[in-house]
Amino acid sequence: MEQRILLGPGPSMVPxxxxxxxxxxxxxxxxxxxxxxxxxxxxRLRLVFQTQNEVAxxxxxxxxxxxxxxxGNLIEPGDSVIIAVHGFFGARMVEIARRxxxxxxxxxxxxxxxxxxxxxxAALKETPNPRLVAIVHAETSIGIAQxxxxxxxxxxxxxxxxxxxxxxxxxxxxxxxxxxxVVYSAMQKCxxxxxxxxxxxxxxxxxxxxxxxxxxxxxWYLDLRLLWDYWNEPxxxxxxxxxxxxxxxxxxxRLIEEEGLENRYRRxxxxxxxxxxxxxxxxxxxxxxEPNRLPMLTSIEAxxxxxxxxxxxxxxxxxxxGGGLGEWKGKVWRIGLMGRSCxxxxxxxxxxxxxxxx
Amino acid sequence: MEQRILLGPGPSMVPxxxxxxxxxxxxxxxxxxxxxxxxxxxxRLRLVFQTQNEVAxxxxxxxxxxxxxxxGNLIEPGDSVIIAVHGFFGARMVEIARRxxxxxxxxxxxxxxxxxxxxxxAALKETPNPRLVAIVHAETSIGIAQxxxxxxxxxxxxxxxxxxxxxxxxxxxxxxxxxxxVVYSAMQKCxxxxxxxxxxxxxxxxxxxxxxxxxxxxxWYLDLRLLWDYWNEPxxxxxxxxxxxxxxxxxxxRLIEEEGLENRYRRxxxxxxxxxxxxxxxxxxxxxxEPNRLPMLTSIEAxxxxxxxxxxxxxxxxxxxGGGLGEWKGKVWRIGLMGRSCxxxxxxxxxxxxxxxx
Numbered sequence: 001m002e003q004r005i006l007l008g009p010g011p012s013m014v015p016x017x018x019x020x021x022x023x024x025x026x027x028x029x030x031x032x033x034x035x036x037x038x039x040x041x042x043x044r045l046r047l048v049f050q051t052q053n054e055v056a057x058x059x060x061x062x063x064x065x066x067x068x069x070x071x072g073n074l075i076e077p078g079d080s081v082i083i084a085v086h087g088f089f090g091a092r093m094v095e096i097a098r099r100x101x102x103x104x105x106x107x108x109x110x111x112x113x114x115x116x117x118x119x120x121x122a123a124l125k126e127t128p129n130p131r132l133v134a135i136v137h138a139e140t141s142i143g144i145a146q147x148x149x150x151x152x153x154x155x156x157x158x159x160x161x162x163x164x165x166x167x168x169x170x171x172x173x174x175x176x177x178x179x180x181x182v183v184y185s186a187m188q189k190c191x192x193x194x195x196x197x198x199x200x201x202x203x204x205x206x207x208x209x210x211x212x213x214x215x216x217x218x219x220w221y222l223d224l225r226l227l228w229d230y231w232n233e234p235x236x237x238x239x240x241x242x243x244x245x246x247x248x249x250x251x252x253x254r255l256i257e258e259e260g261l262e263n264r265y266r267r268x269x270x271x272x273x274x275x276x277x278x279x280x281x282x283x284x285x286x287x288x289x290e291p292n293r294l295p296m297l298t299s300i301e302a303x304x305x306x307x308x309x310x311x312x313x314x315x316x317x318x319x320x321x322g323g324g325l326g327e328w329k330g331k332v333w334r335i336g337l338m339g340r341s342c343x344x345x346x347x348x349x350x351x352x353x354x355x356x357x358x
Numbered sequence: 359m360e361q362r363i364l365l366g367p368g369p370s371m372v373p374x375x376x377x378x379x380x381x382x383x384x385x386x387x388x389x390x391x392x393x394x395x396x397x398x399x400x401x402r403l404r405l406v407f408q409t410q411n412e413v414a415x416x417x418x419x420x421x422x423x424x425x426x427x428x429x430g431n432l433i434e435p436g437d438s439v440i441i442a443v444h445g446f447f448g449a450r451m452v453e454i455a456r457r458x459x460x461x462x463x464x465x466x467x468x469x470x471x472x473x474x475x476x477x478x479x480a481a482l483k484e485t486p487n488p489r490l491v492a493i494v495h496a497e498t499s500i501g502i503a504q505x506x507x508x509x510x511x512x513x514x515x516x517x518x519x520x521x522x523x524x525x526x527x528x529x530x531x532x533x534x535x536x537x538x539x540v541v542y543s544a545m546q547k548c549x550x551x552x553x554x555x556x557x558x559x560x561x562x563x564x565x566x567x568x569x570x571x572x573x574x575x576x577x578w579y580l581d582l583r584l585l586w587d588y589w590n591e592p593x594x595x596x597x598x599x600x601x602x603x604x605x606x607x608x609x610x611x612r613l614i615e616e617e618g619l620e621n622r623y624r625r626x627x628x629x630x631x632x633x634x635x636x637x638x639x640x641x642x643x644x645x646x647x648e649p650n651r652l653p654m655l656t657s658i659e660a661x662x663x664x665x666x667x668x669x670x671x672x673x674x675x676x677x678x679x680g681g682g683l684g685e686w687k688g689k690v691w692r693i694g695l696m697g698r699s700c701x702x703x704x705x706x707x708x709x710x711x712x713x714x715x716x
Contacts, residue, residue, distance in 0.1 A: 003383040010598060014384050022380050022602065025361040026372050026552050028678045060554070061419045061579060064597040068579045096578045188598055194384050196418070196554055196600035219577050220454045221419060221426045237683065239422040240368055240546055242554035244380065245603075320386045325595065 004314075005341070007350055008322035009140045009297060010168070011188035011195050012338035014248075018193055021251035022244050029230075029241045037246050038231050044253035045199050048170060048191070048261065051177030055202040057231045058249055059222065060239055063167040063186025066198030068096050069222040070163045070182045071134060073202075073210050077101025079131040082123045082160065084115045084151070088141035088326040089165060093134050100218055102131070111327050112142050114292050117150040130160040132181070138169035141325040143288050143299035143334060145173065152180050161206050170199065171256055172268040172296045172338060181206035187245070190268065190296055192339030193252040196245045200224075252339075268295040271342045275335065278351040282358065287332055295337065299324075302333040309357060317353040362672075363699070365708055366680035367498045367655060368526065369546035369553050370696035372606075376551055379609035380602050387588075387599045395604050396589050402611035403557050406528060406549070406619065409535030413560040415589045416607055417580065418597055421525040421544025424556030426454050427580040428521045428540045429492060431560075431568050435459025437489040440481045440518065442473045442509070446499030446684040447523060451492050458576055460489070469685050470500050472650050475508040482516040490519040490539070496527035499683040501646050501657035501692065503531065510538045519564050528557065529614055530626040530654045530696060539564035545603070548626065548654055550697030551610040554603045558582075610697075626653040629700045633693065636709040640716065645690055653695065657682075660691045667715060675711040 006013045027034050038057075045056040059065050071093060075081060081102045083093045086109035094104050107123050109115045115135065124130055133155040137146055152162045162180040169175055170183075172190030177183045184200040187193035202210070202224065210217075210224055217223040221239070230238040256264060272295035276286070279300060287299040303309055306323060310333070313319045322334035335350070364371045385392050396415075403414040417423050429451060433439060439460045441451050444467035452462050465481050467473045473493065482488055491513040495504055510520045520538040527533055528541075530548030535541045542558040545551035560568070560582065568575075568582055575581040579597070588596040614622060630653035634644070637658060645657040661667055664681060665688070671677045680692035693708070 004385050004389070006384070006386060008386050011384050011386065011601075014602075019381055023377055026364070026369050026546070027362050028364060028366050028369065028680075029553075031362070031672070031678065061423070062597040062600065065419070065579050068577065092578075099574055099576055099578055186598065188384070188600075194600055194602040195387075195598045196603055216457055218457055219426065219580075220450075220457055221423050222577075222579070239420040240544065240553040242420065242546075242552055242603075243369075244372075244552040244606075245554055245600075248602075314389070320389065322386075 002318060005319040005346055005349055007341055007346060008320045008336050009334050010186070010336060010338060012192060012336065012341040014194055015192055015255060015340045017255060018248050018251045021247040024247045026243045029237065030235060034241065034243055034246070035235060037250050041246060041250050041253065042231065044250070044257060045201065048253065048256055049177035049183055049201045050175060051201050053177065053201045053203055055207050055228060057200060057227060058246070059198040059200055059227065060241065061198055062195050063198050065222060066167065066184030066186065066200050067093060067165060068219065069200060069224060070184045071097050072100050072219055072222060073217050073224045074132050074161060074163065074182065074206060075100045075102045076213055076215055078103065080105065080127050080129060081131050082107060082120065082127055082133045084120060084133070084135040085109065086113060086115055086142065086144065087111055087136065087139035089136045089139055091326070112144065112287055114144055114146055117154055120151045121154050124154060124158040124160065130158060132161040132163050134163040136165040137175065138166065138173065138294050138297065140168045140297055141328065143294045143297045144292050145294045149179060161209065168294070168297055171264065173265060177201050187249055187252065189338045191252050192255060193248040196242070197249050268337065268342055271337050271344060271347060272296070272298065274344055275337060275347045278347065282354055296342065298335045299332045300335070302331060306330065306333060312357065313353055319350055319353055360676060363677040363704055363707060365699055365704060366678045366694050367692050368544070368694060368696060370550060370694065370699040372552055373550055373613060373698045375613060376606050376609045379605040382605045384601045387595065388593060392599065392601055392604070393593060395608050399604060399608050399611065400589065402608065402615060403559065406611065406614055407535035407541055407559045408533060409559050411535065411559045411561055413565055413586060415558060415585060416604070417556040417558055417585065418599065419556055420553050421556050423580060424525070424542030424544065424558050425451060425523060426577065427558060427582060428542045429455050430458050430577055430580060431575050431582045432490050432519060432521065432540065432564060433458045433460045434571055434573055436461065438463065438485050438487060439489050440465060440478065440485055440491045442478055442491070442493040443467065444471060444473055444500065444502065445469055445494065445497035447494045447497055470502065470645055472502055472504055475512055478509045479512050482512060482518065488516060488518040490521050492521040494523040495533065496524065496531065496652050496655065498526045498655055499686065501652045501655045502650050503652045507537060519567065526652065526655055529622065531623060535559050545607055545610065547696045549610050550613060551606040554600070555607050626695065626700050629695050629702060629705060630654070630656065632702055633695060633705045636705065640709070640712055654700065656693045657690045658693070660689060664688065664691060670715065671711055677708055677711055
């Protein structure tokens with residue numbers, strides 16, 4: 001079957017080396033060979049997360065399991081948390097945190113606008129004993145690159161932990177994992193594997209919090225303490241790890257190492273700039289101004305018959321782009337340039353197809 | 359890399375056709391081609407679950423996510439539930455149900471003994487308004503095939519739903535999905551795929567219960583209502599489904615269809631009987647008497663230096679068998695004959711290796 005040109009919000013196109021890795025035979029969850037893969041992934045994850053954290057692993061689920069694990073393992077019922085929302089995924093954080101019993105203070109920003117650190121500080125001032133501040137680094141629903149550092153500093157000043165959703169940014173933008181507390185992502189975007197695993201890293205401070213919970217994590221499946229005891233000595237059985245997905249992740253991370261993080265960031269930015277120039281020339285209006293625009297996810301105002309045009313792109317040109325989510329459903333197109341999908345050739349293919357469709 | 363001979367508690371050896379299926383290119387989570395795969399899997403799952411239930415899908419996690427989803431979606435905090443325990447996985451059900459706020463009435467049976475329906479009836483009599491009875495069909499920790507039908511009838515008489523763990527049995531033993539309410543399994547045992555997805559089916563009665571919950575499922579990631587809305591029209595985005603794992607599952611289920619369920623059950627039984635004869639001749643003592651012994655998982659008393667011998671089997675003969683779990687750790691060996699691993703050739707290989715090691 002022909003490979004789709006995947007220029008939507010993810011998954012991105014999977015490199016041949018990763019498909020190849022998935023042909024490696026499945027072994028048992030206690031096989032010493034698998035433990036080597038687990039160790040290799042942990043080392044490589046620390047590199048892409050740009051962290052010295054000891055705790056770095058891949059959850060047995062998609063990126064959304066990362067969101068739930070990050071929030072759930074830190075929250076105990078009744079805890080106050082601050083969640084900054086400027087798109088679809090921020091709103092999901094609120095939904096999940098509430099299910100875990102948190103009192104959520106929502107810092108609501110207009111969709112498409114970055115969140116000011118002042119807004120977060122106001123919430124911190126109003127919230128006694130805030131457990132955490134959660135924020136999305138790369139809001140895939142709108143295409144904004146959210147500055148994190150000032151907000152993280154403020155949160156720490158007020159004694160709160162910082163949870164950052166890097167589902168779309170990890171591997172394509174610097175994430176500075178050491179300056180925040182819990183960062184999670186997904187395998188199928190700028191990491192370049194198939195969907196199915198969620199990388200996560202936890203700071204010593206957040207890990208201490210998890211160790212000293214009064215009650216266990218509500219989800220047993222996503223309990224980071226149990227998962228960590230499997231990922232490391234004494235390798236206590238928790239779930240049957242998927243060697244296939246772990247081989248894929250290790251191979252995808254190896255490709256990142258080989259390319260080099262800085263080269264990879266540059267490739268994502270320069271390829272995006274070529275896309276932006278072409279879209280601009282075609283008269284498309286960008287939803288996000290350039291200083292805050294994500295390289296790996298560009299949102300533009302969509303034509304009125306957007307759904308039909310996207311279908312035509314998929315059927316006739318074999319190219320996938322994304323429609324809008326939530327408030328922006330039917331109103332925007334989301335064009336992804338992630339991982340292996342992020343090439344000048346794909347940009348040219350898409351611009352050519354869009355030119356013809358006009 | 360050489361394929362391990364996987365004769366442990368799972369994963370089983372993955373057929374070449376399934377590896378091949380995973381080479382099919384990844385597509386987006388809203389791609390019409392992926393929807394066709396989702397539909398095909400649902401149909402095929404109804405066949406192996408032996409059910410007319412409309413709700414049949416694969417959860418984005420391993421078998422343990424199936425356990426958590428089955429219990430979590432039915433339980434609301436404060437609900438009374440009855441859990442029958444005669445091994446490691448029954449005990450896990452108790453742990454998960456408690457995290458979800460259930461009052462657990464535990465029907466504790468000695469490890470290695472089947473659970474009598476009288477024990478469950480006594481618990482039903484003592485429990486006002488029991489929400490559900492949960493039980494493991496094929497306890498992988500001990501190797502027992504637990505009769506379910508009488509217990510299911512009793513539970514229904516008392517107004518309780520019936521949750522059955524078929525992680526190890528589905529695809530290798532009849533599961534009679536229509537006589538109980540929620541059945542879940544895993545992909546990597548008698549289904550014959552790599553680990554990573556958990557098939558689950560829900561009866562209309564249990565689905566009604568899920569629809570009329572007063573509070574949402576505590577886990578957002580494993581919320582069956584949201585998952586079902588993705589698996590079917592209107593295909594609302596919940597998580598980024600893993601096409602790779604879904605292709606694998608569809609291919610594994612197609613192989614089951616081609617073999618035929620009855621043939622597959624017979625193959626598992628007859629291959630196990632050959633193993634049992636050989637193990638008996640070698641003087642091994644069986645932990646479970648034959649009428650209740652699982653074909654796909656045989657537990658035997660282990661030699662004193664069992665860990666060292668298992669290591670030797672793995673290193674020298676490339677054969678994996680399982681050690682004991684929980685109470686039986688260090689005391690038993692667990693030999694799996696599941697899916698593609700379940701062949702006379704593998705039985706002969708193992709018996710030969712064990713003979714040499716004596």
